[in-house]
Amino acid sequence: MSISIDRDVCIGAGQCALTAPGVFTQDDDGYSEVLPGKEDGGGDPLVREAARACPVSAITISEKGVEASRAS
Ligand code: SF4
Numbered sequence: 001m002s003i004s005i006d007r008d009v010c011i012g013a014g015q016c017a018l019t020a021p022g023v024f025t026q027d028d029d030g031y032s033e034v035l036p037g038k039e040d041g042g043g044d045p046l047v048r049e050a051a052r053a054c055p056v057s058a059i060t061i062s063e064k065g066v067e068a069s070r071a072s
Pocket residue numbers: 005009010011012013014015016017030031032053054055056057058059
C-alpha cells in the first residue's frame with residue numbers, strides 16, 4: 001500500500017487526521033501529511049476509512065503501483 005495526498009486538493013478539513021491519527025497529521029498550515037514512516041499505511045485499517053472521510057477525495061491509496069482506491 002502507498003498513500004498519497006494531493007495537497008493542491010486538500011482543504012485542511014482534518015478528517016484524515018481525526019479518523020486515522022496513527023497515520024495522518026496536519027502541518028502548521030492545517031494541510032494533511034502522512035506521518036514519517038507511515039507512507040505504506042503501517043497496516044492501519046483506518047487508512048481506507050480516512051480516505052473515504054476526506055471531503056475532497058485528496059487521499060489516494062495505491063496497491064502495488066495500481067490505483068486501487070480513491071475516495072468518492
Ligand atoms: S481529510 Fe482531506 S481535505 Fe481534510 S486534511 Fe485530510 S486530505 Fe486534507
